[in-house]
Amino acid sequence: MKIAIIGTGYVGLVTGTCFAETGNEVICVDIDSAKVSRMQNGEIPIYEPGLKVLFDRNIEEGRLKFTTSLKEGIKDAEIIFLALPTPPGEDGSADLKYILGVAQDLGPILENYVVIVDKSTVPVGTAEKVRLAIQKNTTVQFDVVSNPEFLREGVAVDDFMKPERVVVGTTSERAKRVIENLYAPLVRQGNPVIFMDERSAEMTKYAANSFLAMKITFMNEIANLCEKVGANVDDIRKGIGTDSRIGKRFLFAGIGYGGSCFPKDVQALAKTADDYGYDFKTLKSIMAVNGVQKTKLIPILEDYFNGELEGKTIAVWGLAFKPYTDDIRDAPALENIRKLISAGANVTVYDPEAMENVKRIFPQITYCHTAYAALDEADALMIFTEWPQFRTPDFEKMSRLLKEKVIFDGRNLYELNLMREQGFNYFSIGRDSVH
Ligand code: NAD
Numbered sequence: 001m002k003i004a005i006i007g008t009g010y011v012g013l014v015t016g017t018c019f020a021e022t023g024n025e026v027i028c029v030d031i032d033s034a035k036v037s038r039m040q041n042g043e044i045p046i047y048e049p050g051l052k053v054l055f056d057r058n059i060e061e062g063r064l065k066f067t068t069s070l071k072e073g074i075k076d077a078e079i080i081f082l083a084l085p086t087p088p089g090e091d092g093s094a095d096l097k098y099i100l101g102v103a104q105d106l107g108p109i110l111e112n113y114v115v116i117v118d119k120s121t122v123p124v125g126t127a128e129k130v131r132l133a134i135q136k137n138t139t140v141q142f143d144v145v146s147n148p149e150f151l152r153e154g155v156a157v158d159d160f161m162k163p164e165r166v167v168v169g170t171t172s173e174r175a176k177r178v179i180e181n182l183y184a185p186l187v188r189q190g191n192p193v194i195f196m197d198e199r200s201a202e203m204t205k206y207a208a209n210s211f212l213a214m215k216i217t218f219m220n221e222i223a224n225l226c227e228k229v230g231a232n233v234d235d236i237r238k239g240i241g242t243d244s245r246i247g248k249r250f251l252f253a254g255i256g257y258g259g260s261c262f263p264k265d266v267q268a269l270a271k272t273a274d275d276y277g278y279d280f281k282t283l284k285s286i287m288a289v290n291g292v293q294k295t296k297l298i299p300i301l302e303d304y305f306n307g308e309l310e311g312k313t314i315a316v317w318g319l320a321f322k323p324y325t326d327d328i329r330d331a332p333a334l335e336n337i338r339k340l341i342s343a344g345a346n347v348t349v350y351d352p353e354a355m356e357n358v359k360r361i362f363p364q365i366t367y368c369h370t371a372y373a374a375l376d377e378a379d380a381l382m383i384f385t386e387w388p389q390f391r392t393p394d395f396e397k398m399s400r401l402l403k404e405k406v407i408f409d410g411r412n413l414y415e416l417n418l419m420r421e422q423g424f425n426y427f428s429i430g431r432d433s434v435h
Contacts, residue, residue, distance in 0.1 A: 223430025
């Protein structure tokens with residue numbers, strides 16, 4: 001099939017590359033001309049494990065192309081994916097200007113029947129808005145389908161190639177057949193393609209992300225209470241996660257969720273609820289709790305240094321909002337670094353993939369080539385992302401490099417007993433501190 005992908009970011013590039021991998025002819029369109037020329041020259045603009053191999057192969061075999069021209073991109077396309085940003089607007093709702101802007105532009109250039117697929121995360125009713133925006137400017141037949149994306153950055157290729165489920169919102173039999181054929185190679189093991197109406201598909205994505213954000217947040221509140229009552233949240237996690245109704249995943253306590261999806265999607269769903277006159281109390285609590293959780297280690301750090309962070313050097317391990325990505329959108333590390341800087345601390349950081357992106361936001365801090373280099377002469381270490389390489393470091397080397405043997409761990413990477421044995425002062429989430 002001939003496919004056009006409009007918007008070649010994390011979702012668009014993975015979608016385009018993976019559909020090329022299953023034999024389709026894909027053209028990815030983006031307005032960012034610098035990004036497009038990099039991709040035309042074979043350079044991948046994001047870090048996503050496993051993507052580069054597929055990207056190279058499909059370019060090489062002529063199935064994956066890039067352009068800045070919408071008209072050229074959609075020529076002869078049977079399916080057009082919209083993988084455009086939907087950032088939060090000022091009132092918290094998802095800003096549809098990118099989606100509706102492209103929809104307006106599509107009308108006059110459509111030539112044949114085409115299925116237009118919303119892959120972006122969009123509020124209930126958007127498929128209808130897209131349909132109207134296109135219809136105004138064309139007499140060509142088309143269908144608009146909602147097909148929210150559930151891939152996780154860091155494992156996006158696997159998630160895309162073997163989705164646990166594909167959700168498709170459409171009432172058009174014709175569009176349904178096109179989408180079924182497209183996804184058939186990805187669901188051969190029998191994972192379901194779940195068809196429903198457009199509004200339900202749009203709502204499904206927000207319900208999924210908000211539920212996951214709630215699971216994380218609930219566990220973080222249990223952790224906060226654990227600290228007060230003297231219980232260990234890791235034991236509680238194991239104790240409840242083995243209950244199949246609860247499940248083991250998304251129960252790790254920490255400094256809250258971030259990233260380009262959960263914060264904005266929870267907020268957007270809350271805004272939808274408000275718009276429809278429904279007081280969605282759970283969502284409001286999730287946002288409030290997560291907001292505080294992100295920087296909860298800062299007052300503990302301040303207490304440790306008797307309120308005096310001025311002139312202290314704080315080493316930071318981990319900047320990305322989670323491991324295996326260079327994505328720093330809404331990463332908890334950023335807000336923490338902002339607070340450290342405003343308290344007068346010097347900050348030395350290390351992250352395996354995300355430093356280039358952070359340099360644009362904080363040019364004044366020190367970026368190190370290794371995790372250990374960040375510790376040299378630092379007064380304390382803070383950990384914000386659970387990259388595997390931080391899990392079993394050389395503690396003796398750390399002891400030699402750090403001025404004070406103290407760790408503030410936002411991701412609970414180390415066992416308390418190990419920290420006692422190694423003689424570290426250790427502060428984590430939902431567990432006793434070690435002195
Ligand atoms: P992104 O910012 O990485 O990519 C968006 C791309 O669209 C950018 O390259 C931008 O230059 C391009 N663009 C903007 N306006 C354009 C236009 N008029 N024409 C062509 N290109 C244009 O965003 P993303 O992370 O890929 O997210 C896209 C959507 O998918 C969002 O709605 C997001 O909520 C959703 N989503 C994201 C993820 C994720 O993990 N990143 C997962 C599921 C769903």
